[in-house]
Amino acid sequence: MRKSGGLPFGPMNAGQTSTKRAISNTRIGDSHLWSRTLIPTTREAPADAETPSHVLLSRAGFIRKVSAGVYDYLPLAWRVLTKISGIVRDEMNNAGSVELFMPVIVPMEFYQETRRHEAYGDLLFKVTDRKGNTAALGPTHEETITEMVKGSVNSYKQLPLSLYQIQTKFRDEARPRAGLLRCREFIMKDAYTFHTKLEGPGGLNEAYDAMYRAYSNIFSRCGLDYTAVEAESGPIGGSASHEFMINCASGEDTILKCPVSGYAANVEKCEIGERPRGTFAEPPTGELTEVHTPNLPGIDEVGKFMKVKPDRMLKTIVFQTSNKTPGSIAPDGVKWIIAVVRGDHDVNEGKVKAMSGYNVALADDKAARAAGFAIGYVSPRTVNSVPGTLLLIDSDASLGGFWASGSDKPDHHVKHFNWRREVGAMLDDPARVRVGDVRNAMEGDPSPRSSGAKLVTARGIEVGHIFKLGTKYSDAMGLAVLDETQQKKPVIMGCYGIGVSRTMAACVEMSHDENGIIWPAAIAPYHVLITLMKPDDPRQREVAGKIACELVGHGVDVLTDDRDERPGPKFKDADLVGIPIRVTIGDKALEQGGVEFKARKDTGKGQVVPLADVVQTCLNTLNG
RNA sequence: CAGGGUGUAGCUCAGCUUGGUAGAGCGUCUGGUUUGGGUCCAGAAGGCCGCAGGUUCAAAUCCUGUCACCCUGACCA
Structure with a gap:
């Protein structure tokens, strides 16, 4: 029989009145028991998992495949996604953007004016209702939001406007692959801005720059190693465009950087500096x-x-x-x-x-x-x-x-x-x-921004993309406002995406070792894992409870491994799941009046920390 | 979309060539044992062999069709 008494969480708390208030400036962390959540770790990955993120997220019990390019997000994954979304929200709100929520379903009529269903072709997921009407499952929401703004904004006084949502998006990929990296159903933050001018306060360029900063903040705060690169705007149309890439050798995209000027671009876009060219006067080398x-x-x-x-x-x-x-x-x-x-x-x-x-x-x-x-x-x-x-x-x-x-x-x-x-x-x-210049840039090509410097290549995973759209959609769909002189002017737009679920996977690609995932604290599913060597030992349970309680009070999320398992599987699972800090409570350290503290990213066995200091050690490590 | 490959237990796979009605390891459950890096022993549950036709006394196995999934490429906010 499982004994769960003595720990300050779990079913015994059910029915208790919550003390959380409507307005609060302190966050109480979550405290969960491993045995009471769902973390189905496996020793072997599904046969179709090849890339590290796919293998590790599957093995560590974060995701489960439902069908090609469609995945369940299990509790651990959902906690990570929630944390990423939280940072995204925070920075978007800071950048003056306002959240809303639009439907997944996009009626086909919305594409009549932009013809984008043709541009998307089979990539567009289509559904048919009982009347035989077809709709798309939104791959993105330019049409929907333009339609909505058209119906509610008609004066320059209502602009600029910056709106975003975090939604499930659909693309019927010809070939979904690499787990969460190329899905048919995925979570994305998409933002749209509306302006009457390009330059100056309230203009598109200002919003674009604000988004660029917000994106930089988001990926930095998530603890990700990224590069912002100049990019092609692709079929979505528009002028300027930047991509945010997680630096990672297994990335699908090739980027080039100039080590001197800092210029960085996607290979699709990368310019090449001055190169010698022929005169067409060179003599033949022989008979044709x-x-x-x-x-x-x-x-x-x-x-x-x-x-x-x-x-x-x-x-x-x-x-x-x-x-x-x-x-x-x-x-x-x-x-x-x-x-x-x-x-x-x-x-x-x-x-x-x-x-x-x-x-x-x-x-x-x-x-x-x-x-x-x-x-x-x-x-x-x-x-x-x-x-x-x-x-x-x-x-x-x-x-x-x-x-x-x-x-x-x-x-x-x-x-x-x-x-x-x-x-x-x-x-x-x-x-x-x-x-x-009609070819792709390559490693060693002259930099377009700094004479004498040579471009170097790197690989990346695209997790963010920002575009200056201009009036492509407003022209096509007739979104215009009256200006100060009572002239009708097309609205200038920008759009900005972040692949939230892809960011989680990219993070794993970027940060793992042979034993499992290594989460950055900011987006880890839990901050601290308390591993009980003997879950039935009242003393160990009491110590665990105390530490958990105190950590939670500091806003730390705690997972306690209370499973009646041998140490081997528990440690293996701990490494696999990748929670940043592991606090192990066992007889050995308790005899010395302490517990064992180990950061996931450190190798070795960890160190014994006096009981009184554990919480502070955790906080220092998490904030450091 | 082109080329290649695979569908058998929750997961990884064997069995198919040469038809005789299903196996292993891991996981799960029970009992014991063990207790700081995937213990050991004994037992148990669990499969319409992707689906539909066909051949045959008999099909996981042979044939046809179909669906799903994977890989390489093409494609790709």
Whole structure:
């Protein structure tokens, strides 16, 4: 029989009148018994868990998979999420944002004007009601909030406005993976701001900067190691954009940093400093020689076969254009864009778009072949042979020397490609040929912000993203207010997201060891774990109760491991779950009038601390 | 979406090639033992072998279909 008397928590407290008041400036911590909550730890992780956060959160009893990309948050996880949300709320409120709560369900009609259901495509989770009407489970709430503000704000006097919510979001990911890192259902904080101007007090830029600061505070307070980077705004649209990345080798995103200037950017966005470029006057290295290269799918294979290193090959990627981008000075009538980079480099679509002045997409295979491109074997010469083609050459690929390239006919490549000899006078036509930056930045590239400095790469997990949206949604949905001069003006918007559940997972990716999770105190499910060596021993129970009581009075959350287990499993579980401080109460230390104190992040056995000092030691460690 | 793989006990997996109606370890429960880093012993509970068809006297096993899940890539506020 389990004996639970003698400890100041648990069922014996039920029915007692709460002494907490409506207004309070002190927080009383929580005190829970391990045996009375649900922490299903396991020795082995589910077979599908591979990344550390997935394995550890599963094994430590934080999450349980319900279906692909859908998870239960068990009590420990929910406590962490609540703490993260608490910090988010605190900083958002400080930054002048006000919380509200919008429905998960977004009627399809809301997307009629923004056409975003098309942009999202299958990523949008759809539901059908009994009448056959379809709605989306919100992946984000720009439409909903714009619709709502439209109905309640009509004067410049009501702006600026900053609103946020913490909600469950849905995305029907093609491939959910890595546990909580890429889910179909996840918790997110999304904020939206509304303005009549960009600059000055009350303008978008001011709110954007405030959000940037709030985000920095949030991730610092959570105890996370993060980097803010310049980012692409992606399909959500808008101008400026920053991402907040948890620094972590297992991160999915690549970021580049300039160690001198502090510039940091996502690889999608990262600029590259001045690089030398070719003059197109360099002499040929030899006769243009055709090589038969059948059934070789990639640059690496072709290179190996031809005995040419990838950095001496030209990679030619064909894009098709749609409409010109606003403000573009690009020539009219461009149908195709061919981007040429070195074989060991990757074409950056955003840069192709920027340099060409056209919206682009990777060319449709069939259409490109029909137009005369030997897809897989294209050479830059096609700028001459296919009408309406714009050639963009990356600086590194424009240099002289030996080049191998496609030959414009299937199964063949050429050696000794020479820009002037092969492409000819067309190279001098700025309306058809441009040289510049069209590739992804790489480690060692020149920094765009500090001459002489070299970019370094790092990996990160995106947990926050802020955007200057501008009037994209207000224009599309007709959100406008009257200004001082009684003119109707479109409202300028910003939007700001934080992946709350992803932040929890990213934290584990960032902070764990071979034994388990190591939570930063600020978002740990509990601050102190009291481990009872003999839960049935009245003396140990009394000491545990006293310590718990006192800690709780200081706002510390305490979990007491009162399970009738051997020390082995208890210590293993303690390390696995990762509560920052473990206080072990056993005969050994009690004989010396103390208990054993150990910080999770420290290795070794811990130290004996006199009974009278334990609480203070805990507080010092937690606040330190 | 393309390619590959897997569905058997709460978890990890064996059994399938060569059909004969289900196993191990961990976990759970009972009794004993042990008591500062996943004790030891004895016993017990627990499975429509993903689902639906088919072949066969007989299917976890062979065939067909289907669903789910995973990996690589594509995709991705």
